[in-house]
Amino acid sequence: MSVAVGPRITSPNKLGMWLFLVSDALTFTTLILCYAFVRISSPAWPHPFEFAPGILFATLMTFVLLTSSLTMAAGVGAMREGRRNGAAAWIAATIACGALFIALHLTEWRHLIAMGVTPSANPWGVPLFGAVFFGLTGLHMAHVASGIVYLAILGAGARSGRFSAGDVEVGGLYWHFVDLVWMFLFPLLYLTAVKP
Amino acid sequence: MLGRIFSTDHKVIGKQYYFLGLASVLIGLALSVFMRLHLIYPDQKVKLFEWLWPVGAAGGIMTPELYLSIMTMHGTLMVFFVLTTVPQGGFGNYFLPIQIGASDMAFPRLNALSFWITLTALLVLLGAFFAPGGAPLGGWTAYPPLSAVGQIAGPGQGDGMDMWILSVALFSIASLLTSINFIATVIELRVPGMTLDRMPLTVWAWFTTAIISLLAFAVLLAAGLLLLLDRWGGTSFFLPAGLVVSDRALNHSGGSPLLWQHLFWFFGHPEVYIAILPGMGLVSTILSVNARRPVFGYKAMVGAMLTIAFLGFAVWGHHMFISGMSPYSAIAFSVLTLTVGVPSAIKTFNWLGTLWGGRLRLNVAMLFALGFVSVFVAGGITGVFLGQPAMDLYLHDTYFVVGHFHLIMGVAAVFAMFAGTYYWFPKMFGRMMNETLGKIHFYITFLGVYGIFVPMHVAGLAGNPRRYPDFKEFEFLSDLTWIHTFISHSSFTVAAAQLLFLFNLFWSLWRGARASVNPWEATTLEWSVPSPPPHDNFGGAAVTVVRGAYEFSVPGRESDFAMQAGEGTP
Numbered sequence: 001m002s003v004a005v006g007p008r009i010t011s012p013n014k015l016g017m018w019l020f021l022v023s024d025a026l027t028f029t030t031l032i033l034c035y036a037f038v039r040i041s042s043p044a045w046p047h048p049f050e051f052a053p054g055i056l057f058a059t060l061m062t063f064v065l066l067t068s069s070l071t072m073a074a075g076v077g078a079m080r081e082g083r084r085n086g087a088a089a090w091i092a093a094t095i096a097c098g099a100l101f102i103a104l105h106l107t108e109w110r111h112l113i114a115m116g117v118t119p120s121a122n123p124w125g126v127p128l129f130g131a132v133f134f135g136l137t138g139l140h141m142a143h144v145a146s147g148i149v150y151l152a153i154l155g156a157g158a159r160s161g162r163f164s165a166g167d168v169e170v171g172g173l174y175w176h177f178v179d180l181v182w183m184f185l186f187p188l189l190y191l192t193a194v195k196p
Numbered sequence: 197m198l199g200r201i202f203s204t205d206h207k208v209i210g211k212q213y214y215f216l217g218l219a220s221v222l223i224g225l226a227l228s229v230f231m232r233l234h235l236i237y238p239d240q241k242v243k244l245f246e247w248l249w250p251v252g253a254a255g256g257i258m259t260p261e262l263y264l265s266i267m268t269m270h271g272t273l274m275v276f277f278v279l280t281t282v283p284q285g286g287f288g289n290y291f292l293p294i295q296i297g298a299s300d301m302a303f304p305r306l307n308a309l310s311f312w313i314t315l316t317a318l319l320v321l322l323g324a325f326f327a328p329g330g331a332p333l334g335g336w337t338a339y340p341p342l343s344a345v346g347q348i349a350g351p352g353q354g355d356g357m358d359m360w361i362l363s364v365a366l367f368s369i370a371s372l373l374t375s376i377n378f379i380a381t382v383i384e385l386r387v388p389g390m391t392l393d394r395m396p397l398t399v400w401a402w403f404t405t406a407i408i409s410l411l412a413f414a415v416l417l418a419a420g421l422l423l424l425l426d427r428w429g430g431t432s433f434f435l436p437a438g439l440v441v442s443d444r445a446l447n448h449s450g451g452s453p454l455l456w457q458h459l460f461w462f463f464g465h466p467e468v469y470i471a472i473l474p475g476m477g478l479v480s481t482i483l484s485v486n487a488r489r490p491v492f493g494y495k496a497m498v499g500a501m502l503t504i505a506f507l508g509f510a511v512w513g514h515h516m517f518i519s520g521m522s523p524y525s526a527i528a529f530s531v532l533t534l535t536v537g538v539p540s541a542i543k544t545f546n547w548l549g550t551l552w553g554g555r556l557r558l559n560v561a562m563l564f565a566l567g568f569v570s571v572f573v574a575g576g577i578t579g580v581f582l583g584q585p586a587m588d589l590y591l592h593d594t595y596f597v598v599g600h601f602h603l604i605m606g607v608a609a610v611f612a613m614f615a616g617t618y619y620w621f622p623k624m625f626g627r628m629m630n631e632t633l634g635k636i637h638f639y640i641t642f643l644g645v646y647g648i649f650v651p652m653h654v655a656g657l658a659g660n661p662r663r664y665p666d667f668k669e670f671e672f673l674s675d676l677t678w679i680h681t682f683i684s685h686s687s688f689t690v691a692a693a694q695l696l697f698l699f700n701l702f703w704s705l706w707r708g709a710r711a712s713v714n715p716w717e718a719t720t721l722e723w724s725v726p727s728p729p730p731h732d733n734f735g736g737a738a739v740t741v742v743r744g745a746y747e748f749s750v751p752g753r754e755s756d757f758a759m760q761a762g763e764g765t766p
């Protein structure tokens with residue numbers, strides 16, 4: 001609502017989102033460093049991904065999430081060209097991918113929990129494995145879920161004309177960031193826990 | 197009415213933060229008086245205590261647990277809801293947009309949201325007093341393992357501790373949102389002519405502080421999440437194997453309480469700069485205005501602030517010298533810590549340089565600004581002692597530390613808030629405060645705080661530990677009784693003097709003399725608009741800025757000051 005009269009570097013909303021992402025990235029970085037800390041100080045970190053649905057399953061999840069970034073980028077592009085309905089459709093596809101990711105992820109959680117993995121215990125005896133796994137992926141999943149709500153509002157508004165191409169772009173920044181975080185979590189949590 | 201309460205106007209929000217901080221500081225102050233009272237009369241029955249805490253002070257005598265929870269609440273209220281809230285959320289919100297010529301913050305609704313989250317955080321914290329088991333007793337640092345294992349570690353470590361963590365997490369979120377707003381506002385909304393080198397040092401300070409909080413609170417938030425997981429999810433991030441608490445063996449393994457210390461102090465040290473930087477900016481301005489001299493070394497001042505902010509993230513280890521860290525790390529942290537002394541000294545010399553040869557106007561705001569410099573230097577010198585591992589091994593967790601951090605962070609920041617109040621009150625409320633009452637308030641407070649915190653250093657040198665509910669069991673402390681008596685009486689005096697301030701504040705609010713547009717003959721933009729400023733600050737006028745913020749006594753000019761605002765600004 002404020003009228004800027006001075007020289008602008010970028011739109012305030014975009015800058016605001018970037019700043020939010022900086023701090024959010026730092027929250028994740030802190031948690032990942034804690035993971036490093038407990039992993040280094042624990043003997044025999046478990047390698048469970050032989051048993052849970054399997055590492056291929058997690059790769060599939062990663063693939064779904066990556067696809068959602070593509071559809072989101074397409075949505076931003078459509079919006080920029082003024083194709084509101086197209087943008088809304090791409091955003092809907094992004095939401096679908098996000099929801100699929102969460103569904104797959106919860107399936108994996110269910111398998112692990114059925115095997116006796118909880119935040120405080122697991123069959124392999126290093127309890128912090130479960131803590132780290134559920135803590136980090138849980139926080140990430142919460143980000144995906146809030147992203148879905150955000151995109152739903154954004155998609156509806158993009159269609160009705162309430163939101164501009166700039167607003168959709170800002171939403172895209174958030175979504176890509178959530179993806180990017182996964183691109184760190186996947187190797188750090190899964191690939192280093194695969195049975196050699 | 198509702199529209200006014202839920203306003204998105206940055207000036208309303210600024211005042212809301214200010215009064216939130218005022219309420220918090222009064223509670224915090226009362227708690228400190230209770231502590232000082234208990235410390236010198238541990239066996240005295242106090243009706244008030246029994247009335248306030250029927251369980252914790254049954255019969256009027258404070259239990260050790262109650263003392264510790266009062267101490268925890270005092271520290272938490274003061275650090276978060278006073279020092280972090282008033283200089284940034286209060287004065288920053290009110291004056292940052294005006295000083296750069298904007299009509300509001302970049303995100304007014306986000307700004308209001310931050311305030312309401314902060315208020316919720318405060319209510320959750322105060323609610324801990326009413327939780328079953330009472331308020332938490334882990335100190336404002338909430339060290340695990342005892343903060344992570346729940347009720348068995350003590351009455352307040354159950355629900356009270358949960359509420360503490362929740363409150364701090366909410367507070368972190370609110371601070372993050374505020375920081376985003378401040379940074380975006382400074383970058384995006386400056387009016388034409390408000391170049392970086394013309395920004396008042398207050399704006400630089402709020403901007404730098406926002407960057408620090410954006411990074412520091414993100415880490416605290418993560419730490420809080422892990423602590424909650426340990427408490428609610430049964431995880432062991434901060435809990436090692438083989439722990440026995442209250443005769444019970446706990447089933448945890450793999451974690452480390454040191455991890456919390458690293459995370460907490462990675463936030464905690466920058467936090468002291470969050471508290472003090474806005475004060476530094478304000479004091480620079482007040483000294484310049486009232487010495488009728490430009491700020492000496494403007495660029496060096498900005499550079500020093502940015503350096504302090506940067507170095508502030510690299511010194512957290514000085515809080516952990518006795519945690520068993522490798523002596524090599526300790527040396528590294530020590531050297532870095534002492535390096536922070538360099539920009540701090542630059543600032544101090546520049547303040548003196550600003551005063552040098554000036555015609556000083558000793559109004560109350562100026563007195564508090566001078567007082568700020570005084571306590572900042574005093575606290576800084578003792579910091580140099582604590583920054584050396586060899587000294588700190590002995591002084592850690594003694595009253596020397598309590599004296600040190602109260603001077604440099606508590607009192608310095610509070611003095612800056614007083615200075616800000618006396619300086620900006622006319623602009624915020626359109627009326628002047630009473631100068632005579634203000635001066636009495638200043639002199640009693642100034643002498644009083646030295647009377648409290650200097651003797652604490654002496655007690656600390658004699659080995660007096662901190663966070664002890666009473667000292668009567670300790671033979672070697674019996675010689676210090678008179679020191680503690682002196683400290684306590686100084687603190688009662690200081691507390692009483694604050695009644696003068698409160699009276700002055702509320703009396704002036706309704707009865708003070710009308711303030712002119714620019715009573716201090718200052719130059720920054722807020723002094724070009726009416727007192728108080730209209731809803732959109734500049735009445736829609738196109739504001740331009742034509743010069744720097746500190747053009748005082750420029751040779752060859754008729755007037756000894758020149759406004760930043762150019763023609764056409766109201």
Ligand code: HEM
Nearest residue numbers: 228231267271274275335336337605606662663664687690
């Ligand atoms: C007249 C003013 C004040 C008095 C008399 C006072 C007194 C005290 C006392 C007696 C303690 C407990 C020490 C112990 O048992 O170890 C304490 C702790 C503390 N105070 Fe103050 N205080 C005052 C103002 C402030 C202010 C303005 C701040 C803001 C920074 C502050 C921050 C703290 C903190 C952070 C602690 C540590 C709490 C802990 O150990 O967790 N105090 N104060």
Ligand SMILES: [Cu+2]
Nearest residue numbers: 465512514515
């Ligand atoms: Cu520190």
